[in-house]
Amino acid sequence: MAKEFTLDDLRRILLEGAGAEEGVDLDGDILDEQFEALGYESLALLETASRIEREYGISLDEDVLADAQTPRALIAAVNAQLSVAA
Template sequence: MSTKEFTLDDLRRILLEAAGADEGVDLDGDILDVPFDALGYESLALLETGGRIEREYGIVLDEELLGDADTPRALIAAVTQHLSAVAEAA
């Protein structure tokens, strides 16, 4: 169980570890509201990213949540919500 905060920097790091980055995509820029597909991340890359988040943060993210979180902002919010629920249950 972890109560760590999940930030955009955490997401950038995990995306790079899970699937790398397309040429021409600047993950260091303002990407919060850019759809994942525009950043070069398809569903398989996001499933791998979700798996890495689960292992590192000790939470479970369902596939529907990953499919619905179509931007970094949405995914960060979903992970933060799960982390808060875990912290409250402790």
């Protein structure tokens, strides 16, 4: 069975790929915060998706990325792809 993608995995990948804006606390309760409010624009999210795809061996559709406006939504999308790939 494929590994589950967690909020901690997302935090790590966000920090590795794009860092964090000053004043943004990724360790807080960010599950339902908009990525834009966290300081992550579309390019940073594309980089994040690319890193997720490489690390987890999945493919994330562009529509999925466009719809995943929060960490919770992106985590759910990644886990859905992981369950299909398993």
